[in-house]
Amino acid sequence: MNWIFFFEQCLNGLQFGLMLFLLVAGLTLIFGIMDLINLAHGSLYMIGAYLVATFAQASGSFMLAVALGLVATAIIGMAVEVLVLRGLYKRDHLSQVLATFALILIANETTRAIWGVQPLSLSVPAALSGSVELLPGLHYSTFRLVIIAVGLAVAALLYFVVVRTRVGMLVRAGASNRQMATAMGTNIKWLFTAVFGAGAMLCALAGAMLGPLLAVQVGMGENILILAFVTVVIGGIGSMRGAFIGALLVGVVDTFGRAFIPTLLRTALPPSLADAAGPSLAAITTYLLMVVVLFWKPQGLFPAGS
Amino acid sequence: MRLLRYAVLAAVCLLALAFPQLATWADQEFYISVASRVLIWGLFATSLNLLVGMGGMVSMGHAAFFGIGAYVVGITAVEAPQWSGALLVLPLAVLVTGALALVIGAISLRTRGVYFIMITLAFAQMLFYVFISLKGYGGDDGMQLLARSPLGSLKMADDTVFYYLVLALLALCLLGLARLRDSRFGRVLAGIKDNEARMESLGYATFRFKLTAFVIAGGMGGLAGALMANQNGYLSPNMLYWDQSGTALVMVILGGLGSLWGGLAGAAAFLLLEEVLAAFTPHWQIILGLVLLGVVFFAPRGLAGLFARKPR
Numbered sequence: 001m002n003w004i005f006f007f008e009q010c011l012n013g014l015q016f017g018l019m020l021f022l023l024v025a026g027l028t029l030i031f032g033i034m035d036l037i038n039l040a041h042g043s044l045y046m047i048g049a050y051l052v053a054t055f056a057q058a059s060g061s062f063m064l065a066v067a068l069g070l071v072a073t074a075i076i077g078m079a080v081e082v083l084v085l086r087g088l089y090k091r092d093h094l095s096q097v098l099a100t101f102a103l104i105l106i107a108n109e110t111t112r113a114i115w116g117v118q119p120l121s122l123s124v125p126a127a128l129s130g131s132v133e134l135l136p137g138l139h140y141s142t143f144r145l146v147i148i149a150v151g152l153a154v155a156a157l158l159y160f161v162v163v164r165t166r167v168g169m170l171v172r173a174g175a176s177n178r179q180m181a182t183a184m185g186t187n188i189k190w191l192f193t194a195v196f197g198a199g200a201m202l203c204a205l206a207g208a209m210l211g212p213l214l215a216v217q218v219g220m221g222e223n224i225l226i227l228a229f230v231t232v233v234i235g236g237i238g239s240m241r242g243a244f245i246g247a248l249l250v251g252v253v254d255t256f257g258r259a260f261i262p263t264l265l266r267t268a269l270p271p272s273l274a275d276a277a278g279p280s281l282a283a284i285t286t287y288l289l290m291v292v293v294l295f296w297k298p299q300g301l302f303p304a305g306s
Numbered sequence: 307m308r309l310l311r312y313a314v315l316a317a318v319c320l321l322a323l324a325f326p327q328l329a330t331w332a333d334q335e336f337y338i339s340v341a342s343r344v345l346i347w348g349l350f351a352t353s354l355n356l357l358v359g360m361g362g363m364v365s366m367g368h369a370a371f372f373g374i375g376a377y378v379v380g381i382t383a384v385e386a387p388q389w390s391g392a393l394l395v396l397p398l399a400v401l402v403t404g405a406l407a408l409v410i411g412a413i414s415l416r417t418r419g420v421y422f423i424m425i426t427l428a429f430a431q432m433l434f435y436v437f438i439s440l441k442g443y444g445g446d447d448g449m450q451l452l453a454r455s456p457l458g459s460l461k462m463a464d465d466t467v468f469y470y471l472v473l474a475l476l477a478l479c480l481l482g483l484a485r486l487r488d489s490r491f492g493r494v495l496a497g498i499k500d501n502e503a504r505m506e507s508l509g510y511a512t513f514r515f516k517l518t519a520f521v522i523a524g525g526m527g528g529l530a531g532a533l534m535a536n537q538n539g540y541l542s543p544n545m546l547y548w549d550q551s552g553t554a555l556v557m558v559i560l561g562g563l564g565s566l567w568g569g570l571a572g573a574a575a576f577l578l579l580e581e582v583l584a585a586f587t588p589h590w591q592i593i594l595g596l597v598l599l600g601v602v603f604f605a606p607r608g609l610a611g612l613f614a615r616k617p618r
Contacts (some may be wrong), residue, residue: 037420087603093420094364095602098559101552102598109591226431226548233424280439287428291413294425298417 004138009259010225010252015144017251022206023228024235024243025158026199032175032238034192036091040080040101041203042221043107048073048129048204049211049220050115053122062125064210070201077200081193082225108218119217122208147209156242162240171195175238195197227254234293236300245301250286257285322473326466335482338465344577345472345570346533349479351557352569353526355484358555359564360492361519362499363415366423366551367430370410371388371403371524373546377437378402380449380541392457392471392536399532400525407524411517427548434546448542455536470526472533476570479526484566486522495519499564560601562610571609 027041052069056062084103088096123129124143131139149280162168173181174188184190207216214220235242262278269277293301321328331335350372357363378399383390389398414425420569438446454462461467486492497505500510506512535541544550553576561572579597583590605611 010358029418084599091606093423093601094358094555094559094563095528095606097552098556099599099602101556102595102602104595105591105598109589109595112591222549226427229424230428233421237420252563276439276445277443280435283435283438284432287432290428291425294417294421295413298421300421 004135005259006141007135007138009255011140011144011148012259013252013255014248015148015151015251016235016255017139017248018148018155019206019210020224020227020231020251021062021151021155021244022202022209023224024231024247025240026195026202027228027238028232028235028238028243029171029175029195030192030199031180031232033171033188033195034085035093035178036085036089037093037096037100038085039097039225040103040107041199042223042225043104044073044077044200044203044221045112045207045224046216046218046221047076047107048200049122049216050111050120052204052208053120053211053216054115056122066205069208070204071292073204073207074201077203078193078197081196086189104222107221111218117218119215122211122216124212143212150205150209154202158240159244167191167194183222202225227286230290233300234290236297236302239300242300242302250289253289254282254286257282261285308376320324326469334357335465337471340577340581341538342383342465342469342472343534344574345469345476346530346537346555347557347573347577349472349476349533350527350530350569351554351561351573352476352479352483353523353530354551354554355558355561355564355569356486356519356526357523359562359568360487360499361495361516361523363516363520364423364555365414365421365426365523366548366555367410367426367428367555368424368523368527369546369548369550370430371527372409372531372534372550372554373430373433373543374406374540375399375403375528376535376541376545377443377449377531378528379455379532379535380451383451383455384443384449388401388457392455392462395455396475396529396532398465402502403528403531404525406528407521408517411520411524415513415516415520427551430546430551431548434543434548437543437546444542446543448540448544451535451539451541454539455532458474468537475529475533479529480566480570487566491515491518501592556598560598560608562608565608565610568608568610575609 004179016030023034023041023045027038029040030041051072052065055065059065059068080103084099086101088284091099128143128146131141132145133141157255160168162171170181170186170191173184173186174191178188185255227250231246232243234249235244261282262274265274265278265281268274325341326338329335329341350368353371354365354368357365357368377389379395380394382398389395410426410429414422414429417425437443443449454468456462457471460471462471487496492504494510494515496513497508497510498515502512531541531545534545557572557576558569559572560575561570562568565571579594580590583593588591601608
């Protein structure tokens with residue numbers, strides 16, 4: 001296997017991991033602060049992607065569409081939080097699972113009713129559609145590089161907000177001990193609506209960035225939701241640092257699994273068997289990673305509040 | 307209130323027994339297989355209810371047993387047709403899935419809460435991908451069954467005959483579960499759900515009790531899967547996919563956690579709602595979602611809660 005392919009896969013893994021982080025950042029905070037299992041988090045990602053695709057078709061500008069889509073998704077997210085989720089915080093996990101499952105059904109079907117069953121196309125803006133020669137012989141898609149840059153920038157911004165600002169301090173306090181934070185006079189209620197809005201915005205950003213690479217279609221949310229939950233659990237519920245490391249780990253492991261396991265198997269097994277087992281084994285790697293992590297660290301890599 | 311509950315119970319049993327005749331009279335034989343499907347989903351949801359409702363173990367990977375139960379039927383039909391009689395293959399499905407549950411449970415029950423949810427999910431998803439890659443058994447196309455598992459001289463291809471077989475097995479499982487719930491084992495399990503540390507300090511080996519419940523639930527889920535494969539004449543890796551576990555979980559919560567009838571009531575309500583709403587509008591999932599939200603906010607103990615004794 002040549003090193004150009006290896007380096008390219010490293011970048012792909014980094015790019016996927018960073019996008020996963022955008023989804024997981026909101027999910028882990030909601031999970032950590034409000035103890036809410038939100039299955040509908042993937043729906044916000046889908047709604048974000050649909051809105052950005054629609055705005056992009058209407059306005060012709062990708063940047064403008066992303067901006068509008070982010071704001072609109074944040075508003076939708078906050079509305080859902082105030083109308084539905086707020087009634088669920090004190091309920092057990094199972095009621096939350098049922099209610100947010102209901103939200104998935106509603107979101108998917110509403111999307112289907114508005115946009116139809118055909119996937120939408122969201123194309124890469126022309127200025128970014130080319131590729132850059134990073135190293136001699138290594139051409140890498142400009143758009144994917146932009147995704148990496150955006151992901152890193154958002155991660156840095158989030159780190160700054162969570163670690164260095166007063167709001168971030170309240171968020172961290174809420175995540176490690178909600179009752180104590182309330183007792184100390186934090187208005188967790190509105191703090192959480194804001195966190196939820198920010199989480200929805202990050203979902204929309206991930207949807208906008210991944211939309212041109214994957215397909216914008218109903219069901220895209222559920223596919224990535226499982227991976228996002230796996231990442232949350234690996235990182236440790238409620239931990240931003242865990243979310244970041246976990247997302248990169250899952251992104252790289254998943255990408256490497258898909259890129260290298262089939263080839264490796266072909267050297268060890270007869271081709272027919274290798275071709276059949278390779279893709280499955282590649283799909284299993286993230287779950288294996290989670291089982292291994294939970295076996296050694298039952299609270300995830302970075303348990304919040306420790 | 308007590309009288310009303312017995313009256314409802316008697317009415318449901320009578321309806322279940324007479325359903326094929328009623329459907330035939332109404333010239334709607336199609337609904338007999340719909341009813342079989344409801345009963346099989348009811349059995350699957352009931353087995354999950356044993357875990358979630360009685361034992362407090364929220365599994366998101368119960369589809370593993372549903373799917374493997376189905377694959378036992380499919381693989382036996384190909385590899386060992388002489389064993390494909392219902393009297394052999396159904397117990398075999400229970401044994402295989404029970405053994406699988408022993409392994410998955412032994413590892414998963416080391417964790418709790420959300421981590422337990424995720425680790426059971428992981429096992430089911432891994433099996434899903436394994437069966438997608440098993441091209442010899444259809445891969446992601448699944449397997450077509452040539453016929454239902456034969457049982458003596460019964461005409462299994464007849465939907466009515468099959469309906470009564472499913473009904474009998476479901477009744478057996480419900481009876482067994484009722485006995486189990488009121489036994490010492492069931493009491494200990496309820497105690498563990500309530501407060502595991504307390505049961506442990508009382509000297510119960512809680513892990514063993516939980517693992518036993520996990521194995522029983524797995525075997526019962528496997529039986530449901532084997533019946534579903536027979537009902538549809540078809541099985542595929544999709545039976546192992548996480549949305550099957552999710553649907554069963556929704557049925558259990560909808561019907562009533564920990565209630566004996568909860569799984570069956572939830573499955574019946576969910577599937578009938580689907581059937582009715584789908585005839586009414588193509589966007590029926592929106593209404594289904596709203597109904598489920600309504601259940602969460604206005605009937606927090608599920609449908610069974612509507613008929614239950616007042617909490618003391």
